[in-house]
Amino acid sequence: MERQAAKDRIDELRAELVEYNRLYYVENAPVISDFEFDALMRELETLEKEWPEFRSDDSPTRRVGSDLDLQAGQRSGFVQREHRFPMLSLGNTYSIAEIEDFAARAEKELDGRRFSYCCELKFDGTAICLSYRNGHLTQALTRGDGQLGDDVTANVCRIANVPAHLKGDFPEDFEIRGEILMPYEAFDALNEERLAQEDVPFANPRNAASGSLKLLNPEEVAHRGLWCTLYHLPAESVPFESHSQALDAAASWGLPVSDKRRICHSISDIREYIDYWDVQRKFLPYATDGIVIKINELDCQRALGATSKSPRWAVAFKFKAEQACTRLLSIDYQVGRTGAVTPVANLDPVQLSGTVVKRATLNNEDQMSLLDIHIGDYVYVEKGGEIIPKISSVDLSLRGADVVKPHFPTHCPDCGTALVKNEDEARWFCPNNDGCPMQIKGRMLHFVSRKAMDILAGESTIEQFYDLGLARTPSDMYCLTQYQLVSLEGWQEKSAARFLDSLDESRKVPFERVLFALGIRYVGQTTARTVARHFGDIDSLMAANVEQLLEVEDVGAVIANSIYDFLHDPVQIAEIERLRAQGLIFSTIVGENRISDALSGKTIVVSGNFSISRERMKEIIAAHGGKAGSSVSTRTSFLLAGTKPGPEKIRKCGELGIPVLGEEAFFALLPQGKVPGQGLQPLEQSPQTFIESTLF
Numbered sequence: 001m002e003r004q005a006a007k008d009r010i011d012e013l014r015a016e017l018v019e020y021n022r023l024y025y026v027e028n029a030p031v032i033s034d035f036e037f038d039a040l041m042r043e044l045e046t047l048e049k050e051w052p053e054f055r056s057d058d059s060p061t062r063r064v065g066s067d068l069d070l071q072a073g074q075r076s077g078f079v080q081r082e083h084r085f086p087m088l089s090l091g092n093t094y095s096i097a098e099i100e101d102f103a104a105r106a107e108k109e110l111d112g113r114r115f116s117y118c119c120e121l122k123f124d125g126t127a128i129c130l131s132y133r134n135g136h137l138t139q140a141l142t143r144g145d146g147q148l149g150d151d152v153t154a155n156v157c158r159i160a161n162v163p164a165h166l167k168g169d170f171p172e173d174f175e176i177r178g179e180i181l182m183p184y185e186a187f188d189a190l191n192e193e194r195l196a197q198e199d200v201p202f203a204n205p206r207n208a209a210s211g212s213l214k215l216l217n218p219e220e221v222a223h224r225g226l227w228c229t230l231y232h233l234p235a236e237s238v239p240f241e242s243h244s245q246a247l248d249a250a251a252s253w254g255l256p257v258s259d260k261r262r263i264c265h266s267i268s269d270i271r272e273y274i275d276y277w278d279v280q281r282k283f284l285p286y287a288t289d290g291i292v293i294k295i296n297e298l299d300c301q302r303a304l305g306a307t308s309k310s311p312r313w314a315v316a317f318k319f320k321a322e323q324a325c326t327r328l329l330s331i332d333y334q335v336g337r338t339g340a341v342t343p344v345a346n347l348d349p350v351q352l353s354g355t356v357v358k359r360a361t362l363n364n365e366d367q368m369s370l371l372d373i374h375i376g377d378y379v380y381v382e383k384g385g386e387i388i389p390k391i392s393s394v395d396l397s398l399r400g401a402d403v404v405k406p407h408f409p410t411h412c413p414d415c416g417t418a419l420v421k422n423e424d425e426a427r428w429f430c431p432n433n434d435g436c437p438m439q440i441k442g443r444m445l446h447f448v449s450r451k452a453m454d455i456l457a458g459e460s461t462i463e464q465f466y467d468l469g470l471a472r473t474p475s476d477m478y479c480l481t482q483y484q485l486v487s488l489e490g491w492q493e494k495s496a497a498r499f500l501d502s503l504d505e506s507r508k509v510p511f512e513r514v515l516f517a518l519g520i521r522y523v524g525q526t527t528a529r530t531v532a533r534h535f536g537d538i539d540s541l542m543a544a545n546v547e548q549l550l551e552v553e554d555v556g557a558v559i560a561n562s563i564y565d566f567l568h569d570p571v572q573i574a575e576i577e578r579l580r581a582q583g584l585i586f587s588t589i590v591g592e593n594r595i596s597d598a599l600s601g602k603t604i605v606v607s608g609n610f611s612i613s614r615e616r617m618k619e620i621i622a623a624h625g626g627k628a629g630s631s632v633s634t635r636t637s638f639l640l641a642g643t644k645p646g647p648e649k650i651r652k653c654g655e656l657g658i659p660v661l662g663e664e665a666f667f668a669l670l671p672q673g674k675v676p677g678q679g680l681q682p683l684e685q686s687p688q689t690f691i692e693s694t695l696f
């Protein structure tokens, strides 16, 4: 290669690798496979070796990929702190021959010293560095750029298996490093929730883990099901002879350390370990992408040292992600129930990890341009987790002359309305929510789905109802009769009866699922549940303003506004009224749980501590026909105050002249002995006496 050509290629590779690193570590949305990334990195390393005059300390070959989001000087919302010891990456390979080279180099450098290898799984998550002082977790930093990391302590404190306090004989002050993972089960649940909300699913558990670790709300992190495994104590901070001794000790202090490691003495031991885990890893509940081979003795590690990017005493052997190569036949643009337009690839059917893949998501227009995908291209498909296959890359070397560049539609493929896109969103939307057939049918399908109302109707039934003008909203379905149904093509007495029975059954579906079924944007199953429990019934929910909605756990501005807008849309209000008239459940307290109407029409704000939990108190209010309000306003009937009520609430009551009742006074309002169901038996201990006058 000529000098100038080499220089150009080096510049090009560096720019590409920097961008791929950013997409991987910052955006959590890689556009090429690890294998391709590693191949580009190799090419750059080779060129830099051949042309030492073009070497640069800035090159991606010498720096670890950074997870810090510092674009245009913008900070990511986390404080950045310096690592006590640089946090390095690992050299990696896909070939056993290179593992042999690694072992041979170590033997030569260590010059006859006896040493062993510690083989471990390579966990596919995001790196973390924990600091413990006097046995307490004091800090958690991401790898960042290796020198500076984002301080994510508050988030890591919410990960269930990270101990806040240690036991046993731990050092006074030390660091331990490892990986934050999202087990497959949590990943699938999260993606299912995101799909239900028509949100873009995470491509794989690694992206989901690192995206979740960088959430700004630790409460939300707590619900993501993250998990931690620790695998490295920087030798400088602990007094051990070997790496495996250090990990054994860490485990004895209560830290989560994997028990899958093994001491190996030869290349054949290492090979055996690799072969075993290449098969067995498919049965693990979390993702792994290779194995790590470390020289076990810490004095040998010290002797070997590190480059600016990775230690010389360890290497990763990476498993190739299971991929399949196939041809892209066409792209469908699917309009979901919220109007989001998703490009979906139709593929020449191909086998992948035991299933036949015919379709794969392309997520959005940006993803299509990043891949530079053309119809007729040969593409690689990969499975991120269990559910949705995705296209990871295009094989440009196989591109024929007949390929066609796809054009993202400017108008809705179903109803022809011009598509719109918000500045901060990657997706295009059809704004014709009330008239677009795909959206209407999508909402009906969501309504009948198993996790919502569980009504026996599939895509073709919904299509048939829609085409014949029989049902265009869920409430229309409840008006269908046996007589109407049997006159339809493909329907018999039996199938009609089954459908009507399932409609009838759906009248017993609890409020939280009805709320989910309504299809409010961003309200998945989990959000629907917390919102339903918080407000108790649809009337209280409809009366809530955005501020009150924001008081619900895990509800942020986007969700609060979406709920508010939905419940103030006259079309939706009318539909909710029709569904209510059909007997659907719009309250968490119904039927036999309803005890009296003693509090009917009353909105009661609950504050402070009682002889029973506040949640139970709210259940009692609902069981007697009252509503639990979240903040004091002119609409509040009275404040039910326990010990230590919120001073601001008390002040507001004084200001607005709203009565304040203690626990005893409150129970006196209820019919004698009628304290409701499950865990709500008449109080055993007498309610704490509350002296109202002390409040003022």
Ligand code: IVH
Residues within 6 Å of the ligand: 087, 088, 089, 090, 120, 121, 122, 123, 124, 126, 127, 128, 178, 179, 231, 232, 292, 311, 314, 316
């Ligand atoms: S040791 C100084 N052990 O892989 C090297 N790393 O691709 C310390 N990783 O940055 C790392 N499993 O995030 C080590 N058993 C393991 C690992 C592991 C996963 C990650 C780690 C590292 C990356 C390099």
